Amino acid sequence: MTTINDIAKMANVSRTTVSRVLNNKGYVSEDVRDRILKLVKETGYTPSLSAKSLRTKKSGVIGVILPKISTETASRVVSGINEVVSKEDYQILLTDTELNKEKEIEFIRLLKSRQVDGIILLATNINEDLTQAIQTADLPFISIGQDLPGVTSILYDDYHAAADVTNMMISHQHKKIAYIGVGEQDPSVGGLRKEGYLDTMAKNELPIHNEWIQEGDFSIESGYECAKKIIKNSASNLPTAIFCVTDRMAIGAMEYLREQGFSIPKDIAIAGIGASTLSKYVTPALTTVDYFNKHAGEKAAQLLLAQMKKKKPKEKFVQSYRLIKRDSV
Amino acid sequence: MTTINDIAKMANVSRTTVSRVLNNKGYVSEDVRDRILKLVKETGYTPSLSAKSLRTKKSGVIGVILPKISTETASRVVSGINEVVSKEDYQILLTDTELNKEKEIEFIRLLKSRQVDGIILLATNINEDLTQAIQTADLPFISIGQDLPGVTSILYDDYHAAADVTNMMISHQHKKIAYIGVGEQDPSVGGLRKEGYLDTMAKNELPIHNEWIQEGDFSIESGYECAKKIIKNSASNLPTAIFCVTDRMAIGAMEYLREQGFSIPKDIAIAGIGASTLSKYVTPALTTVDYFNKHAGEKAAQLLLAQMKKKKPKEKFVQSYRLIKRDSV
DNA sequence: CTGAAAGCGCTTACAG
DNA sequence: CTGAAAGCGCTTACAG
Known part of the structure; x- marks a missing residue:
């Protein structure tokens, strides 16, 4: 490996000077600079960034x-x-x-x-x-x-995003809104989004059933499973909408609902969060939230x-x- | 920042010894080792990897x-x-x-x-x-x-993958198969896949029209545009299938076809390559190739x-x- | 405009 | 089992 010393020797200058032209700081005469640059090109020399970083602390x-x-x-x-x-x-x-x-x-x-x-x-x-x-x-x-x-x-803004989604569902006449979330060890996705949903439901005096609330793990499959649980456990009192805390879980839920012959959004509405590419091209296109x-x-x-x-x-x-x-x- | 020297001084040994326990090589007495390890933990010392890499060349x-x-x-x-x-x-x-x-x-x-x-x-x-x-x-x-x-x-295996897709379309009775590809500066995606398509068509003595062959840039949008060109330019002789060299372009093409009222695959069949998540959840689910x-x-x-x-x-x-x-x- | 010297934080023969 | 010394490839005051 060529080092700064090799270049210095070949150019017949000190390594200080080489360093100066490499970093473009301090005065160096034109011809010395040219000589060094030419050598650098010829040898394909690349300065060792670990040496540099050791020295400069960056x-x-x-x-x-x-x-x-x-x-x-x-x-x-x-x-x-x-x-x-x-x-x-x-x-x-x-x-x-x-x-x-x-x-x-x-x-x-x-x-x-x-x-x-x-x-x-x-x-x-x-x-x-x-x-x-x-x-x-x-x-x-x-x-x-x-x-x-x-x-x-x-x-x-997880809290307000979730509240907005819930409100939008309510404005579409939904009163029975189920929820697919994730664990609350994740304060933002698991906690805040759930609060947004819960508070909005409460403000509108809409009842919530335990069977309507399920917890997935971000994956499409878990969305599928949660939807299944919701449908199975609340057969006598089906929700008309399901708010999923991520697009992927929403896609999974949609898949299950479709398999079961539910029409979306006629029978059950779905929304997610994330604005994934997926959400745009799935049918029906998924209502979601873009987080930029x-x-x-x-x-x-x-x-x-x-x-x-x-x-x-x-x-x-x-x-x-x-x-x-x-x-x- | 704590360095190996600090640890050495605190432990009353040389930095050689500290280095030895850190790297777990060479003999070090039990108590010295313990003393050092304890110090490391207390100070939260992390060795400088740039120094190490400068020295070891790794x-x-x-x-x-x-x-x-x-x-x-x-x-x-x-x-x-x-x-x-x-x-x-x-x-x-x-x-x-x-x-x-x-x-x-x-x-x-x-x-x-x-x-x-x-x-x-x-x-x-x-x-x-x-x-x-x-x-x-x-x-x-x-x-x-x-x-x-x-x-x-x-x-x-771009050539054979493309050939397989084309063959599969042919086995579904398609004789008029269009193609959406990418530039041939990309020898694999642009070159090989096209060859696979072209050769398979030729082997089956299937005609190809220039209007059926379009070039996109990997994006969904370009798939949309290419499909548009194919449909517009060959109105009198529409293909019954379009082979897209990537899933994203296939998704774009599907979007355009759907907008125009074509039913997929009844009116026009589509296939891609890539096995993207998208391909699985779009409707109809996209036939594609998994490249692992x-x-x-x-x-x-x-x-x-x-x-x-x-x-x-x-x-x-x-x-x-x-x-x-x-x-x- | 240029160079000698010190030093960044490590590891590694070598010696004991 | 332990340490002194050299050296990895740079940059940076300092001096001229």
């Missing part, structure tokens, strides 16, 4: 912790992050927790160890160990999707970059959303 | 070059790669070319510069500069999806890891695929 790398890599939400967020950080020549170090809480913490330490300049976490839960790990890492840090105490967070994930990624990246340049107070940003009315309600 | 990072990050194919492949490399404690450095050829080359140099231990490229084209860049990088290297000269490649992208990622990772341990001859691996017959043909 790596030019941003760590991103994802709950699941192959998910539309995650890839949109990553795409947003990438778009802004790549413009400033940062790279992304990706990390996938597979929904495993301990891995979140493990990865924070690992990324720190790799000298990343900052971390963006797509959080799925909140716990003491996690916030502790973030504190001790002592790195510019942004959380997306969960309101982590003491951490700058970009939040989706990519934009969240961009925003997170900007905040992180700002934080890296200069210590900032921790803030909370609540993103807006958009209800997309289609044919399933 | 970074524990794998570079991955993607044509587009937020794509189902890409995220499946990445997920496969991640699954195998993470078991050996490697991280992935992600890089997104946004379909830009020059960026492929730029990223190879950049990743080299970051001392990655190997690179996996999801290639979308083949050109002299690219293979040149790979040679000079002189790093363990795997290409997925294109047969790059002199590079170990994992290939999809995740498996390709796993395989690529394994080959790369093997190559990193020991120089291997360059090989070519052709993956198998599976035709998924659903309701659109």
Whole structure:
């Protein structure tokens, strides 16, 4: 491997000078500069970024912790992050927790160890160990999707989004609205969205039956199973609408309903959250909520970059959303 | 930041010893080891991987070059790669070319510069500069999806997959089969798949009209536009089937046909390639080909890891695929 | 405009 | 079982 020393020798200058032309700082005479640049090209020399990072304490790398890599939400967020950080020549170090809480913490330490300049976490839960790990890492840090105490967070407006969906169903004359959610260890998706639904039902003095409330795990299959449970357990008192907390679960629910001969939305209406590509092309097209994930990624990246340049107070940003009315309600 | 020297001082030993317990090699007495481990825990010390990598010439990072990050194919492949490399404690450095050829080359140099231990490229084209860049990088290297000269490649069987789809359409009595493809700068998706289609038509002595052959750009929208062109330009001689080279373009084509009142597959049959989630849940469910992208990622990772341990001859691996017959043909 | 020297935080023969 | 020393490839005051 060619190093800065090799280039220096070949150009008959000191490595200080080579470093100067490489980084474009300080005075260097024209011909020396040209000579060095030519050598760099000829040899295909690429400076060792680990040496550089060891010396400068900056790596030019941003760590991103994802709950699941192959998910539309995650890839949109990553795409947003990438778009802004790549413009400033940062790279992304990706990390996938597979929904495993301990891995979140493990990865924070690992990324720190790799000298990343900052971390963006797509959080799925909140716990003491996690916030502790973030504190001790002592790195510019942004959380997306969960309101982590003491951490700058970009939040989706889960409560109001869920309330809006429920209200929209009610405005379509639905009074018996079932709910497919996820576990409340996830305060945003599991907690807030459920509250939004529950409160709206209560405000409208609409009754809720236990059989109408089921808990899935984000997957299409779990949506299918939850719909099955709802239909089977409340045969005598079927809901006329089902609000699913994610598009994928909504798609699963639709599949089950279709199999059972229900017509959507005539017999049972369905809505989701996420504005996945899927939601648009399924038949009937799914009513859903767009959370602008990519934009969240961009925003997170900007905040992180700002934080890296200069210590900032921790803030909370609540993103807006958009209800997309289609044919399933 | 705590360093190995801090730990050494606190533990009253040399940093050599600390290094030994950290890496678990060489003899260290029980109590010294315990003392150090305790200190590490207390201080939250994480060794600097850039220092380590500078010294050892290994970074524990794998570079991955993607044509587009937020794509189902890409995220499946990445997920496969991640699954195998993470078991050996490697991280992935992600890089997104946004379909830009020059960026492929730029990223190879950049990743080299970051001392990655190997690179996996999801290639979308083949050109002299690219293979040149790979040679000079002189790093363990795997290409997925294109047969790059002199590079170990994992290939999809594009020719036969396309031929199979075409044959299947023919076996459903279709004689007038249109084709929506992509540019031939992409030898696999643009070239091989088209050849498979063309050859199969020829073998069966089926005529092809120029208006039946359109070129999109992978997007759903382009599928829509291509279908429109086919229908408009061949009004007097409509095809009874359209083979789309990707699921997304097929979905776009379906959308247009539906808008125009064509019934699928009765009036016009459609098939794609990719086995996207979308293809399964769209109505009618799309006939397509599963390329096992995740498996390709796993395989690529394994080959790369093997190559990193020991120089291997360059090989070519052709993956198998599976035709998924659903309701659109 | 240019260079010598120190130092970033590790690991690794080598010696004891 | 343990440590002193060299060195990985850079950058950055400092001096001239």
